[in-house]
Amino acid sequence: MIRIVPKPTDTPDDNSTGAVIRELERAGASYSLLDLDRIDPLASDLSGDVIWVCGMKQDIHQFECLDILSIENDVVNPPDAIATxxxxxxxxxxxxxxxxxSPETLFTASLDLAADFFARHGRVVSKPVYGYDGIDVRLVDSLADLGAPPYYLQEYVPNxxxxxxxxxxxxxxxxxxxxxxxxxxxxxxxxxxxxxxxxxxxxxxxxxxxxxxxxxxxxxxxxxxxxxxxxxxxxGTPNWHCMSAPIPRLMAEYLLEKERESRR
Structure with a gap:
């Protein structure tokens, strides 16, 4: 069985989960939706299934649920990869x-190390350690613009x-x-x-x-x-906006192949 964790940011006009489900239905595949907030993974009887995480909340409960479910199921992507x-x-x-x-990067709580990084690069890109959709990514020119540590800074690559x-x-x-x-x-x-x-x-x-x-x-x-x-x-839970490649069909085919492998 293919179990699907829907992307929480899906909307009627932008429904990544639904696009792949339609391809699974065209292929006659069996699937069900899985709500991580409504199960106790310690008492779950799920075993031998393929669990596709189209998207998830960035919280401890959902990560832990997936990690436990991955003991007896094939979770796509693996919880370690999603966390990474x-x-x-x-x-x-x-x-x-x-x-x-990859651009030269600094991760530190030291203002002195951040100052050295600025001295080498002038302008740098500041990013949240945990973030998505480009939110709070900033081009900064001085230490005064950084805010509170820790700092995740990358060299600015003009583009x-x-x-x-x-x-x-x-x-x-x-x-x-x-x-x-x-x-x-x-x-x-x-x-x-x-x-x-x-x-x-x-x-x-x-x-x-x-x-x-x-x-x-x-x-x-x-x-x-x-x-x-x-x-x-x-x-690890990407969108595929604007791509001409048939990503929903390719994802459905991939999940079906993973399910066949799980039955061997």
Whole structure:
């Protein structure tokens, strides 16, 4: 059985969960919705199922539910990967360890180290450790603009666009170029998306980033830099706005294959 944790931010006009469900129904697949807030995972009889997390709240209860359910079920993405992607610090650490190009980054509670980082880079990008949709991502020029520690700071890579690459099992299956007049080009921050082909460098870096964080599927955000790309974020419950690739069908096919594997 395929169990689906719906994305909590779905709306009637932007329903990622529903788009994949329609493809599962076309394929004659059995599925059910799973509300993590209405179960006790310690007493759950779920076993041997595929649990797809289209989206979830960033809270302790839902993470713990998934972690316990993953003992006897195949959770997609794995709870560790979802937690990793929720943390920009852990994501950056794994990208750097895997040799994935990424902007120079500082995570510290030390104002002195932050000052050294400013001295090297001038303007830097400040991001929340746990964040989504480009919220509270700021370009800052001085220590006075930082606020309270800890600080997650990245070198500013000048750009007028970024790229979201949708990856399934290490393969980039779709991509968009996102543009806006703002620092972040996220669609939720007013950016516009144009479908583009996944070129070999996108595939290499996005596929490597997905592997580094242990994600079976994800959205990898890339900035163009020096004729290549640098990875700035990996999203473990990604949207696929504006992509021309049939992502809902590809996700449904992937879930069905995972279910077949679970029965072998």
């Amino acid at each position: 992607c929720a943390s920009k610090v852990k994501t950056t650490a794994l990208l750097l360890r895997a040799g994935i190009p 007028d666009r970024d790229f979201r690459v949708f990856v399934i099992e290490g393969k980039g299956v779709g991509a968009i170029c996102r543009q806006s007049p703002h620092l972040t080009h996220n669609i939720h921050q007013g950016g516009t998306g144009t479908p583009v082909e996944v070129d070999p460098l996108m595939q290499e870096i996005a596929g490597g980033a997905a592997g580094a964080v242990g994600a079976h599927y994800c959205g990898v955000d890339l900035l163009p830099q020096n004729g290549s790309y640098t990875a700035i974020e990996v999203n």
